[in-house]
Amino acid sequence: MEMNDFKSSDPIAWCSRCGNFGILTSLKGALVKLGKQPKDILLVSGIGQAAKMPHYVKANCFNGLHGRALPAAFGAKTANKDLTVVVTTGDGDCYGEGGNHLIHNIRRNPDITVIVCDNQIYALTKGQASPTTDEGIVTKVQTEGVILEHLSPLSLALAVGAGFVARGFSQETDHLADLILSGINYKGFALIDVLQPCVTFNKKNTYEWYSQRVYKLDASYKSTDLSIAFQKSLEWGDRIPIGILYNVSKPTYEQKAGP
Amino acid sequence: MANEISIRITGEAGQGTQTIGDALSQVFKSAGYHLFAYQDFMSRIRGGNNFFEIRVSIKPVHSPRHKPDIIICLDKSSVDIQKKDLAIDGILVVDKTKFGMAGLEESMYDVAFNEIALRVANDTLYSNSIACGLIAGIVGLDFTFVTQGIQEVFSHKSKEIIQNNVNSARAGFELGLANPHKEMFLLPTVGKDRLAAVPGVILLDGSTAIALGAIKAGCKFYTAYPMSPSTNIMNIVAGRAAVEHIVVEQAEDEIAAVNMAIGASFAGSRAMTSTSGGGFCLMVEGLSLAAMTETPLVMVDAQRPGPATGFPTRTEQADLDFVISAGHGEFARVVYSPGSAQQAYFITIKAFNIAEKYQIPVLILTDQHLQDSITDIPALDQGTAAIERFIISKEESANITSYKRYALTDSGISPRAIPSWIQDVMYVDSDEHDESGHITEDAAMRKQMVQKRLHKKLHGLLNELEQPTSFNIDDAQVILLGFGSTLGILQEAAQALEKRKVGFVHLSQVWPFPSDEMLKLLSNARMIISIENNAQGQLARLLRRETGIKVSKSILKYDGRPFDVDSVIEIIKPEL
Ligand SMILES: Cc1ncc(C[n+]2csc(CCOP(=O)(O)OP(=O)(O)O)c2C)c(N)n1
Numbered sequence: 001m002e003m004n005d006f007k008s009s010d011p012i013a014w015c016s017r018c019g020n021f022g023i024l025t026s027l028k029g030a031l032v033k034l035g036k037q038p039k040d041i042l043l044v045s046g047i048g049q050a051a052k053m054p055h056y057v058k059a060n061c062f063n064g065l066h067g068r069a070l071p072a073a074f075g076a077k078t079a080n081k082d083l084t085v086v087v088t089t090g091d092g093d094c095y096g097e098g099g100n101h102l103i104h105n106i107r108r109n110p111d112i113t114v115i116v117c118d119n120q121i122y123a124l125t126k127g128q129a130s131p132t133t134d135e136g137i138v139t140k141v142q143t144e145g146v147i148l149e150h151l152s153p154l155s156l157a158l159a160v161g162a163g164f165v166a167r168g169f170s171q172e173t174d175h176l177a178d179l180i181l182s183g184i185n186y187k188g189f190a191l192i193d194v195l196q197p198c199v200t201f202n203k204k205n206t207y208e209w210y211s212q213r214v215y216k217l218d219a220s221y222k223s224t225d226l227s228i229a230f231q232k233s234l235e236w237g238d239r240i241p242i243g244i245l246y247n248v249s250k251p252t253y254e255q256k257a258g259p
Numbered sequence: 260m261a262n263e264i265s266i267r268i269t270g271e272a273g274q275g276t277q278t279i280g281d282a283l284s285q286v287f288k289s290a291g292y293h294l295f296a297y298q299d300f301m302s303r304i305r306g307g308n309n310f311f312e313i314r315v316s317i318k319p320v321h322s323p324r325h326k327p328d329i330i331i332c333l334d335k336s337s338v339d340i341q342k343k344d345l346a347i348d349g350i351l352v353v354d355k356t357k358f359g360m361a362g363l364e365e366s367m368y369d370v371a372f373n374e375i376a377l378r379v380a381n382d383t384l385y386s387n388s389i390a391c392g393l394i395a396g397i398v399g400l401d402f403t404f405v406t407q408g409i410q411e412v413f414s415h416k417s418k419e420i421i422q423n424n425v426n427s428a429r430a431g432f433e434l435g436l437a438n439p440h441k442e443m444f445l446l447p448t449v450g451k452d453r454l455a456a457v458p459g460v461i462l463l464d465g466s467t468a469i470a471l472g473a474i475k476a477g478c479k480f481y482t483a484y485p486m487s488p489s490t491n492i493m494n495i496v497a498g499r500a501a502v503e504h505i506v507v508e509q510a511e512d513e514i515a516a517v518n519m520a521i522g523a524s525f526a527g528s529r530a531m532t533s534t535s536g537g538g539f540c541l542m543v544e545g546l547s548l549a550a551m552t553e554t555p556l557v558m559v560d561a562q563r564p565g566p567a568t569g570f571p572t573r574t575e576q577a578d579l580d581f582v583i584s585a586g587h588g589e590f591a592r593v594v595y596s597p598g599s600a601q602q603a604y605f606i607t608i609k610a611f612n613i614a615e616k617y618q619i620p621v622l623i624l625t626d627q628h629l630q631d632s633i634t635d636i637p638a639l640d641q642g643t644a645a646i647e648r649f650i651i652s653k654e655e656s657a658n659i660t661s662y663k664r665y666a667l668t669d670s671g672i673s674p675r676a677i678p679s680w681i682q683d684v685m686y687v688d689s690d691e692h693d694e695s696g697h698i699t700e701d702a703a704m705r706k707q708m709v710q711k712r713l714h715k716k717l718h719g720l721l722n723e724l725e726q727p728t729s730f731n732i733d734d735a736q737v738i739l740l741g742f743g744s745t746l747g748i749l750q751e752a753a754q755a756l757e758k759r760k761v762g763f764v765h766l767s768q769v770w771p772f773p774s775d776e777m778l779k780l781l782s783n784a785r786m787i788i789s790i791e792n793n794a795q796g797q798l799a800r801l802l803r804r805e806t807g808i809k810v811s812k813s814i815l816k817y818d819g820r821p822f823d824v825d826s827v828i829e830i831i832k833p834e835l
């Protein structure tokens with residue numbers, strides 16, 4: 001498999017320099033390394049800028065409703081186990097509109113990989129606060145600045161029992177491709193939150209802002225300790241860890257549901 | 260001696276009215292009688308007042324009567340609540356000692372259930388079987404049928420428990436034989452032919468009918484969020500899931516349920532979800548997703564009275580307007596409204612076929628009354644009929660290297676492939692899309708896609724209509740009209756008034772509306788009376804909107820209770 005095997009003919013509708021381009025490159029890179037045929041891969045998404053990603057990859061695509069990628073992905077994976085199922089979703093799609101499905105699909109633990117393109121903003125609807133928008137950010141709706149506490153999605157996932165929890169940065173494409181491949185190879189629900197600059201609507205969390213803060217978890221990091229993972233997941237501000245925070249094996253839905 | 264009898268068993272929730280009802284239903288079935296049983300219960304697990312009513316007859320029966328002939332009270336408060344419902348000359352069975360009653364009214368008949376149960380089986384729990392035997396004695400059944408019925412209902416219990424139940428029933432039976440009203444409640448004996456046919460008879464309720472229909476149709480993915488009165492369908496499918504290799508998943512909410520079903524259907528399984536009105540509200544965006552993505556989907560709305568939480572355990576037919584128009588945008592759908600458990604079974608199978616053939620959402624609209632009512636019917640065909648999938652077969656798929664999910668065709672139906680079966684990939688989108696499934700904003704393509712999803716599919720669907728049922732309509736003075744669970748009422752009222760030229764028309768499909776058929780059946784009607792469990796006469800309005808035909812009168816009931824045939828006949832009579 002080569003990058004070209006996953007090339008889609010659909011013209012891309014993102015702004016130039018959008019963080020999603022890096023994620024798209026990493027996703028394709030991971031799929032190349034995975035070595036499966038496009039026909040055996042299913043990309044599922046909801047609605048948002050990130051949710052357009054399946055159109056830009058040559059693989060099966062189910063682009064469903066805003067917030068509802070996870071239930072559709074669960075249904076598809078359960079009905080057709082031959083498919084490698086990857087969800088591409090946004091912070092609004094996955095943590096806002098679809099928050100309930102995130103909680104319960106972590107509990108179900110189907111063998112799917114969820115890539116959240118987290119630009120900390122609702123981009124497609126032109127810049128309202130999302131659950132991960134930093135406090136104080138001013139938008140057309142949050143005119144005095146966001147007053148709700150910023151959600152820590154990785155802590156949420158760990159608290160609910162996710163077995164694979166990671167964070168990537170869209171500029172670190174090789175690192176991210178490795179994370180995605182690990183997520184796909186992980187047997188169960190793998191959550192990868194990806195820091196994704198939105199050059200149009202998020203003027204705070206820019207490439208520079210992230211670059212100054214992110215650091216990679218190195219070989220000394222023990223990714224099997226829940227309390228360490230939990231601490232790491234809460235690290236936000238001056239330093240932001242990227243890499244696999246938590247990776248333990250758990251019985252999947254398929255295993256639990258029996259033959 | 261009457262040809263039929265209605266028996267009501269009433270008590271608090273948790274006292275076992277349903278257990279006695281189920282056992283009695285089995286007993287009467289074994290004895291060759293026809294029956295119709297329905298339930299009236301409150302939305303609580305303990306306390307309150309529930310009843311189970313069985314109407315038993317030598318002829319087929321399909322609806323409740325106005326007043327039961329025998330009421331068995333399991334607790335003191337039932338006596339006061341139910342007394343007023345008793346038929347003239349009926350009897351109200353009470354346990355005077357247990358209820359601490361000072362005296363008995365004329366209609367009351369004292370049976371010391373508790374005391375007998377303790378004496379015979381050392382546990383008051385066995386009162387239920389005493390009641391069962393009592394009824395059998397009062398109506399003059401042979402005790403062997405009681406034994407058979409009890410063995411069937413308690414088949415999963417230990418030998419000792421079964422024997423205790425039989426002994427208790429025997430004690431009740433002896434009392435029943437000796438009852439002071441003996442002659443009045445004796446049922447005519449059943450003919451030999453009918454008795455010989457008993458092994459081929461089953462008891463079926465609406466929930467079981469839909470569950471069995473889904474299983475028969477090859478449903479392999481079932482997801483729902485519990486909501487009365489739809490929950491039993493999920494329970495029954497779940498009970499057979501392991502044997503039938505069905506994934507049954509309780510979703511976190513109805514939004515998840517419908518989207519899971521759509522995902523599973525897209526990926527190759529026959530999929531279904533069920534709910535009641537409130538949950539259906541949450542599923543509506545999913546309904547329109549199924550339409551837009553052209554993914555087959557079968558949904559059940561088992562209606563209960565709304566708005567909002569409404570009456571959780573009661574019945575209504577007020578979601579008609581809602582389900583035929585639910586979902587934003589315009590698209591083809593089918594809405595079935597079966598009138599009996601038997602119809603519900605066959606319609607469920609058809610729903611899967613139509614959903615896959617046209618790649619559309621198909622709805623089955625039922626209600627609490629249909630879900631929870633039991634009738635005797637000839638055993639369903641349990642053969643292994645081939646299921647027609649209307650998809651590109653696995654063999655054929657292996658050679659497909661270039662595929663467009665939404666290829667434009669004359670019928671509006673694009674050949675449907677399953678992802679991973681074909682060699683190419685496919686794109687499916689909830690946004691407006693082109694033939695290959697990619698997002699488009701092209702005006703001409705938009706028009707073609709709307710025509711595909713709406714006009715072309717509707718055109719085909721008109722050839723697949725579930726035909727209305729009609730009776731005695733030529734030269735009718737009055738034609739009764741209804742849909743869904745009122746079929747039994749229409750049948751029995753029209754039969755009772757057949758000589759006075761009353762007929763009926765019943766719709767088991769309300770969308771696409773069978774306009775041509777209705778024009779044929781109703782254009783020359785002298786008088787049409789719609790009978791509906793809602794407050795606006797929604798079917799009558801729909802008929803007028805679609806055909807211009809006006810009904811003369813609507814008999815509407817929206818108190819959460821089903822119609823009874825006697826009251827309906829009384830309302831119709833003055834019109835004749
Ligand atoms: C039911 C519903 N509500 C609202 C919308 C409008 N909507 C589309 S995308 C979106 C937010 C997307 O945010 P996010 O998931 O973060 O994606 P981004 O565009 O930032 O990548 C909203 C509110 C919709 N499509 N459907």
Ligand code: SF4
Pocket residue numbers: 013014015017018019020049119123124197198199200201
């Ligand atoms: S608005 Fe933001 S998220 Fe959307 S394409 Fe442009 S940069 Fe990317």
Ligand SMILES: [Mg+2]
Pocket residue numbers: 048090091092117118119120121122123130
């Ligand atoms: Mg976003």
